Amino acid sequence: MPWPPSSADFTELRRSLEWVYANSPYYTRLFDQSGVKPADLRDYDDFRARVPRTAKADLVENQRQHPPFGEFLAVPRERFGSLHTSPGPIFIPRLAEERGGTPVLKESIEAMGVLPGDVAHITLSYHIMPGGMRLHRAFEEAGCMVINGGTGSSRLQVEVARAWGATVYAGTPSFLANLGDTAREMGLDPRRDLKYRIGFSTAEALTPKLREELGATFGIELFDHCGEAQIGPLAGECRVHEGMHLHARDLFCEFLDPESGEPVSPGGTGEIVATQLGPRALPLVRYAPGDAFRLLADPCPCGDSSLRLVFVGQVGIIRKIKGVLVHPGQVQRVTSQYPELGRFQIVIDHPPGERYDRAVLRVATVGPLEDPEQLKELLQKQLKATILIQMDIELVAETDVPEAAGPPAFREAMVDQRGKSS
Numbered sequence: 001m002p003w004p005p006s007s008a009d010f011t012e013l014r015r016s017l018e019w020v021y022a023n024s025p026y027y028t029r030l031f032d033q034s035g036v037k038p039a040d041l042r043d044y045d046d047f048r049a050r051v052p053r054t055a056k057a058d059l060v061e062n063q064r065q066h067p068p069f070g071e072f073l074a075v076p077r078e079r080f081g082s083l084h085t086s087p088g089p090i091f092i093p094r095l096a097e098e099r100g101g102t103p104v105l106k107e108s109i110e111a112m113g114v115l116p117g118d119v120a121h122i123t124l125s126y127h128i129m130p131g132g133m134r135l136h137r138a139f140e141e142a143g144c145m146v147i148n149g150g151t152g153s154s155r156l157q158v159e160v161a162r163a164w165g166a167t168v169y170a171g172t173p174s175f176l177a178n179l180g181d182t183a184r185e186m187g188l189d190p191r192r193d194l195k196y197r198i199g200f201s202t203a204e205a206l207t208p209k210l211r212e213e214l215g216a217t218f219g220i221e222l223f224d225h226c227g228e229a230q231i232g233p234l235a236g237e238c239r240v241h242e243g244m245h246l247h248a249r250d251l252f253c254e255f256l257d258p259e260s261g262e263p264v265s266p267g268g269t270g271e272i273v274a275t276q277l278g279p280r281a282l283p284l285v286r287y288a289p290g291d292a293f294r295l296l297a298d299p300c301p302c303g304d305s306s307l308r309l310v311f312v313g314q315v316g317i318i319r320k321i322k323g324v325l326v327h328p329g330q331v332q333r334v335t336s337q338y339p340e341l342g343r344f345q346i347v348i349d350h351p352p353g354e355r356y357d358r359a360v361l362r363v364a365t366v367g368p369l370e371d372p373e374q375l376k377e378l379l380q381k382q383l384k385a386t387i388l389i390q391m392d393i394e395l396v397a398e399t400d401v402p403e404a405a406g407p408p409a410f411r412e413a414m415v416d417q418r419g420k421s422s
């Protein structure tokens with residue numbers, strides 16, 4: 001769907017909301033408490049102003065109080081086609097006719113250059129969680145022969161991928177790295193003995209370093225893809241590899257400023273808030289998983305006009321610095337390219353009398369440095385190019401940065417001293 005939404009998008013959204021209001025006890029109550037009748041909503045701005053969000057915590061809490069599915073459920077259980085579970089735990093029933101993200105994934109798979117006849121090796125979990133099954137269905141629909149690899153059993157996976165001549169890998173980049181190591185231990189050459197040409201990378205950050213290493217190991221072209229357990233697959237890279245195209249057509253997606261809640265324009269960074277369209281076993285309205293994306297403003301040279309997104313991180317630790325939303329994960333993607341650098345903190349303050357905020361990256365050195373000044377200069381340049389703001393760099397000892405600042409949680413990575421007198 002386009003962003004901002006058209007009036008036709010809003011009409012489809014309103015139709016879905018009317019169905020949800022009539023069928024899901026949780027939303028009947030929520031709409032009534034908010035004094036909203038979906039049929040009366042005038043336009044998108046009216047919807048945004050009046051319909052409350054649903055946080056992941058609301059869903060977990062309601063399912064705990066009313067086990068197992070909570071009051072969100074909109075159909076009798078006899079109509080379930082399947083049932084998945086995601087960490088929480090959150091129970092996700094699906095109607096037999098719900099496509100479960102298959103069209104979205106199929107579009108992403110095809111944009112990566114996967115062709116009918118490709119042999120796809122899926123290594124996400126098939127147990128309990130939805131990931132493996134979702135990908136399996138989509139690769140089948142794309143005309144591929146699919147190997148249900150699942151997780152673990154690296155040696156067996158290498159043997160199977162080799163025997164069947166798997167041409168597409170789908171799973172986490174770290175497990176692909178593991179398969180490369182395993183193949184070498186088995187006396188194989190990952191590039192010659194395995195035939196992977198396309199990699200569908202998901203469920204983990206695909207860092208530039210990992211992309212390069214795996215490319216060299218396998219001769220594979222990796223494509224980043226993202227989704228979320230409850231709302232399903234969202235966006236994937238095309239062959240241009242600059243951001244992920246938003247392929248979700250069964251979702252009404254909003255991108256909102258995490259601080260003001262106002263819609264962000266292409267070029268800005270916004271939190272995703274998604275409403276499922278069409279009848280669902282467990283419908284979600286204005287579901288906010290807490291993920292922020294930067295929206296790319298330029299049209300993609302590949303010709304696909306859909307919006308392109310770059311994952312920024314979880315909204316809780318994002319800070320606005322000099323008007324730009326910054327997540328420590330973006331900074332880590334830069335620092336992780338230097339083996340001599342460790343964890344870091346970003347100290348933000350607003351010096352009195354100055355017009356702008358000031359940001360200092362205090363990064364720990366964990367190895368010998370050849371030329372500290374040159375390293376600082378290089379870091380500053382790369383940060384300016386990727387997160388779009390100027391940062392001062394301070395190289396410090398590892399003991400000067402708390403462990404809790406480190407990835408993946410980055411709990412103490414942001415030190416905001418604005419508005420605090422020193």
Ligand SMILES: [Zn+2]
Nearest residue numbers: 238240300302
């Ligand atoms: Zn593209």
